[in-house]
Structures are given as C-alpha cells and as structure tokens.
Amino acid sequence: MSFPPIPSLPLSVTDQMGRRVAVPFPPQRIVSLVPSQTELLFDLGLGERVVGVTKFCIHPVEARQKAAVIGGTKNFHLEEIDALNPDLIIGNKEENYQEGIEQLAAKYPVWMSDISTLPDALDMIRRVGLITGRKPQADALADNIQTTLGQMPASEEQISAAYFIWRKPYMVAASGTFIDDLLQRAGFRNVFGQLGRYPEISAEQLQAAAPQQILLSSEPYPFSEKHLAEFQQLCPQATIRIVDGELFSWYGCRLQHTAAYLRELTIR
Structure with a gap:
C-alpha cells in the first residue's frame, strides 16, 4: 500500500x-x-x-x-x-x-x-x-x-598590502568586506582600509599608498602572471603575487583550507 x-x-x-x-x-x-x-x-x-x-x-x-x-x-x-x-x-x-x-x-x-x-x-x-x-x-x-581560522596567532608586525579585485578600472577590497576581515586576521594592514567596500583607485593612489605587497586576486577579474609587470612598474619595491580569490572570498566550507593558505602567504 x-x-x-x-x-x-x-x-x-x-x-x-x-x-x-x-x-x-x-x-x-x-x-x-x-x-x-x-x-x-x-x-x-x-x-x-x-x-x-x-x-x-x-x-x-x-x-x-x-x-x-x-x-x-x-x-x-x-x-x-x-x-x-x-x-x-x-x-x-x-x-x-x-x-x-x-x-x-x-x-x-x-x-x-x-x-x-x-x-x-x-x-x-x-x-x-x-x-x-x-x-x-x-x-x-x-x-x-x-x-x-578564528584562532590564528596575531602577527607581531603587520604587512601593508593592497588587494586588487579588478583591472580597468583598478578596484580593491577595502573596509567592510569579508576579504578585508581575512587580510587583518592573516597579519596584513590594508592600505586602502580607510575607504569603503570596493572602491576604484588610480595608479597614483596606489603609488602613494606604497604597499609592501600587492595581492592580485584570481577572481572576479582573472589576474594572472602576465599582469605582474604592470604592477611592478607602478610599485617597484612591492612584492606582487597572484592569490587564490576563492580562499579569500568564498565564505562556506572552503574556509577549512583558508588558514593554512594565509599562513603560507605571510611567511614567504
């Protein structure tokens, strides 16, 4: 039945x-x-x-x-x-x-x-x-x-950084974003942390901020190795690297792998 x-x-x-x-x-x-x-x-x-x-x-x-x-x-x-x-x-x-x-x-x-x-x-x-x-x-x-991730040890000295999510125009992750929260937990100081959300910035603003590291996200804009020279020319003293945007901005189960990734970024 x-x-x-x-x-x-x-x-x-x-x-x-x-x-x-x-x-x-x-x-x-x-x-x-x-x-x-x-x-x-x-x-x-x-x-x-x-x-x-x-x-x-x-x-x-x-x-x-x-x-x-x-x-x-x-x-x-x-x-x-x-x-x-x-x-x-x-x-x-x-x-x-x-x-x-x-x-x-x-x-x-x-x-x-x-x-x-x-x-x-x-x-x-x-x-x-x-x-x-x-x-x-x-x-x-x-x-x-x-x-x-929530118990990552506090860094003794913060690394100044800019996190780019877009190109033409340049856009960065700033205050009030999940990315900014993770940057702080990893020991980075967001040089655009005084701005809100995802602002457009100019090359001159980036040069004036003079970050120690420039992080180019793999998403939403697909930054890749071919973009490194562009940013190195703007900030010759900065370390430029491509970072996994999913581990910085996907806020579900992928966060299980984020802590190890952030530690690797800050010790290299």
Missing part, C-alpha cells in the same frame, strides 16, 4: 538581513544563488536536493551537471526558477540583486545571508545547517573553521 507524501512543516526563521522566512522543513527543492553557498550545501550532503544553481557555481564540479543553471548571480532567469518549483531559495545581499530577490520572495521562501566578517560566515553556516536539517554537520564544520 502506498501512502501520500507527508507535507513539510514550516520552520519560521530570521535570515541575516533580519527578514522572517517560513521554510518548509526540511526543504526538498533548493535553489542556490551563491557559489560558495552551493558548495556548502553539497558539502553538507544536500546535493540531491539542490535543483537550481547559477552559472558561477563551479564547485563541486557536479553542481551544474545535477542541477539546472538558472542564470547568473545578478540576472536570474525567473521563468526557469518557476519551472523548478523550489521550496527554498538561498541568496546573499552582496552577490545578488535586490530587484530579482524581491520578485522571488513574492513567490517563494528566500533566505538571505549578509556576510562581511568571519563570525558572519560561521553564523551563516550554522543557520543554513539548521534550516536544511543538517545542523550537526554544519555545527561541526563551523567549529572546525573557528578553530583553524
């Missing part, structure tokens, strides 16, 4: 933007609008429930093979999301766009993260675990990240 499926019970939660969201518990059809949170869902063993991801959700490799690709982080294909009939959508304040989120929230439970510090990221991991029925796994993951 077959029985009808048991309907999901609603779980009323508050997301990181202070919005109340009623989430069917546990959710069975999840759309993730954020690459690092997609990776987190798979890491928590929820891959079979993830039905939609963005074109930028490159980790794990099977994410875009198993789930439908519903556009980018800034341009959702709303009709494709409708076809998936999600019972939970997970987004992020910075990485997604307000108009699209509002349109989705009018139809579906949309849980939003808002992350600018390591404690924010750990809180997100724990809350995503709670609303998806993976609380023990998420708590263990957050505890591990807190142990390795």
